[in-house]
Amino acid sequence: MSQFLEFHVIQNFAPSNLNRDDTGAPKDAMFGGYRRARISSQCQKRAVREYVRINELLPAENQGIRTKRLKKLLLEKLVGRDEQEASVRIGAALAAVGLTLKDDSTQYLLFLGAGEIAAMAELIERHWDVLGVAADSADANPAKEAAKKSKKDAKASIPAELQKQAKAIFDGAKAVDVALFGRMLADLPAVNQDASCQVAHAISTHQVEREFDYFTAVDEVAYEDAGAGMIGQVEFNSATLYRYAVLDVGKLLNNLQGDRELLLAAIHAYTQAVVRAIPTGKQNSFAAHNAPEFVGICLRHGTPLSLANAFQKPISTRRNDDSLTALSVAALMQYEGKQSAAYGDPQDRWLGLDLTGRWPEDKGVLCSSVSALAQQASELVNGSFGG
Structure with a gap:
């Protein structure tokens, strides 16, 4: 039976413009009939690869x-x-x-x-x-x-x-990132590699509107000139995002030429990078270094299950004192329960890192740190092979 390691992340960002479109505006999308903030899958994968490289989570010879x-x-x-x-x-x-x-x-x-x-x-x-x-x-x-x-x-x-x-x-x-994200070489189709990892575009759990920052810059030499030396504006938004990615464990092992030790090292590194990596767009202007408040990891059997439809109806804080993040986690877990009842497998296993207090007691192992979560994820996969 196929095994899929899923990552479900709820992450709230302060005002930012982490991933821009061709006009310089934050990327967005219509979902459930409402405008949502969006960070593209390509942007997320680039951030993950850079995090692994910069922090030397894998040997250089195992990177692309x-x-x-x-x-x-x-x-x-x-x-x-x-x-x-x-x-x-x-x-x-x-x-x-x-x-x-x-x-x-x-x-x-x-x-x-x-x-x-x-x-x-x-x-x-x-x-x-x-x-x-x-x-x-x-x-x-x-x-x-x-x-x-x-x-x-x-x-x-x-x-x-x-x-x-x-x-x-x-x-x-x-190369772990080649094994994860795949490649196509037009002149060498025989060496193309199908990705073992799929990454969804992150979308906000709630409706968003674009905002504009009007700014001016002073010419510090031409004091006698009236007015600004420069005038401009930059678009931004603030959003609680749902991020989803899934690894086909068997495919990743095959792409790594059956090297099980490297597979486990890859899962350990990828887990840390998924949680910690943040796109760099306009960070000098916004410094939106906001870590996730919820990470759920599921080793799922049979078929992967995105939980994005938990937010088809946008989350709202009206008449509710809870934060968007806490409400999003609650909605996510409630929807996951319904999905698992209909489509899940008794062998599915969950790990979590939760700062909102919404992790169900009977859900699975709750970790206290990212390093513990990464270690538990690699052990979970190793155990699934009987190791």
Whole structure:
């Protein structure tokens, strides 16, 4: 039976603009017929990846890099080699897998494990002379001049065995974020990786309206000038958000090439990052460093269950002394009870971190800290494998 590790988070943010649209306004969405604040899934995933990297929650070799500047990274690893000679061989090696460079960059962003980049550098070192001959052969062939931009033709001078070795490098290299969030390489469909983690757009549990901050700046030298040196405005909102993410445990283990120890380390790191990571948008202006007041983690069997519809009818504090956060947690837990009764499994297990006092006594293990929650989450998954 499939196992899914779900994260249900209630988090209240002070006035902020954490995730902007193309006009600079906070992202929002219609839900249940009402305008809601929104933080996109892409924004949340970026914040999680950065939190893991900055806080070194996983070894560098088990993290991914998203870049067009693969050539630059490879040059940094080819220590002691002439840059021009190395550049020629890097181009040939990338051509072996169907990737081309333009102005020293790949045509699109690549999401690669650090181990894949290191392995490509090692392959170039190991086949330095062969790649040099192949590159010279391609440049010297007049028939190729009109087709230099053709990926198919660029590979023609690379020995078949070397092409095979180069393609074998792209296996994800046990990069946890690649295993979690997946990737698509248009020129290497065989190494595409389906995500083991799905992240919902966070939405406010209540109706929101956009607000505007009108501001001025003083020219501190031109004292004699009347008026402001600059005038502007920035949009913002304040919202209690429901955040939801779900991990397919079996898929994550498969993406990590069956490495169970790394799976548990990934869950420990991901749990901490999901709880603590906050998008950086306009933080210098708003400093909305507000931690979640509720985190519910469920190891669910059979099928995942988002609880977003608990807020289809917006939460309101009218005629109620409780906070939006507490009311949101209460609504979430009440709705979860109904959903579990209809769709749940007796094997489902819950963990929680709750600062609102709304955690049901019979729900599951209530943790006192984020570190304890992360440890319990990894132990919960480990136990599900009989470990």
